[in-house]
Amino acid sequence: MIIDVALDPLNSPGGRSVIDAVTRVDVHHHIIPPFYRDLLSKAGIADAGGRALPDWSPDAALELMDLLGIATAIVSVSTPGTRFLSGPADAAGLARRLNDFAASLAAGHPGRFGCFATLPMPDTGASAAEARRALDELGADGVVLLANYRGAYLGSGGQDELWQTLDDRHAVVFVHPTELPGPAVDGIPPFAADFLLDTSRAAFLLVRNGIVRRYPNIRFILSHAGGFVPYASHRMALAIEWETGRTSPDVLEDFRGFYFDTALSSSPAALPTLLAFARPGHVLFGSDWPFVPGAGGQYFADGLDTTLDPDTLTAVNSSNATALFPRLAQQP
Structure with missing residues (x-):
């Protein structure tokens, strides 16, 4: 989503500027390869989440990274990923092409880029196969999954082959929102509110259906501070308790086991809630x-x-990310 925010830095007695900030690792950083933009255009897609697709190039990415003090960006493809393609073979082919591009970008700029591999969901068999290729052969840092694929949410049934593949590799899964499986409301662009609900629905099902317990080696990162998860966690835990019989404290520990990124969320309203909820090392x-x-x-x-x-x-x-991605700590 594109957010047009006029620069109006938050004031505090410390008054530190972003230019002086310590080096960062950016886990929520997107790419839009030219061939991918062309395919989207041919499919009549010119936006993501209700906003026009922005320009992208490696040079522009590096310029932004230098501006914000980002040493390494782990790149991913945002919505719609491959889900706009109806043919499973076409989706699998596009995922391979996107992952080869991302791996080449990382190889061409040592230390500056990593990548989360795109998977051709909702085909779990093809997604498991591409995850093996990307993680084992391309050296991807993890995979990116949309919260739902044509209404099938992460954590729903029939996804165990993929979860087992990722668990076997102790993989990191970056969960990114997409459009809700229903019509948008006039005047409310999906990125503004629906995306937060989409992430929260996926997190709820991953906990409710026991995915995070059955596959404990997978580390899930929830975009945008987890959507509504930190704010509504106790409410959601009660719902799961009433339905499953598990205790709320037990359920809350599963929600706290997620990792959370700060994209669009390090505000005076959202940041304190996130830091109060997340486990140490998980932001x-x-x-x-x-x-x-x-x-x-x-x-x-x-x-x-x-x-x-x-x-x-x-x-x-930086240090929470280097603990999650140990290879980053070994870079000069």
Whole structure:
């Protein structure tokens, strides 16, 4: 989603600027390869989440990264991924092409980029196969999954082959929202509110249906501070308790086991709730570039720089990510 935020940095006595911020690892950073844009255009798709697709190039990405103090960006393809293609073979072919592109981008800029592999969901067999290729052969840092695929949410039935493949590899899964399986409401672009609900629905089902317990080696990152999860976690835990008989504290521990990125969420309203809820080490920096342009990225990065104490800032900006992705700690 593109957010046009005029740069209006949050004021605090510390007054640190984003330029002076410590080095960051960005886990929510998108790419729009030219061939992918062309395929979307041919399918009549010119937006994502209700906003026009922004321009993208490696040089522009690096410029933004330098502006925000980002050392490494782990790139991913945003919605719609491959889900706009009705043919399973076409979706699998596009996923391979996108993943080869992302791996080449990372190889061509050592240390600056990593990648989350796109999978051709809802075909779980083909997705498991592409996950094996991307993780084992291309060296992907994890995979990106949309919260729902034509109404089939993550955590629904029939996905065990993929979860087992990812669990066997101790994979990181970046969960990104997409349009809800229903019509948008006039005047409410999907990115503004629906995306938060979409992520929350997936998180609910991953916990409710026991995926996070049965596949404990998978590390899930929820976009945009988890949608409504931190704010509504106790309410959701009660719903699961009443339905399943599990205790609310037990359910809450599963919700707290997710990782959360700060994209569009390091505001005075959202950040305190996220930090109060998430486990230590589970909050990661995210920019959401290029869907959030430079001024918006600076605004939300300043929300971290001017609010957090130095140790917490270092953890969110970098050390939590290097613990999750150990290869990053080995880079010069």
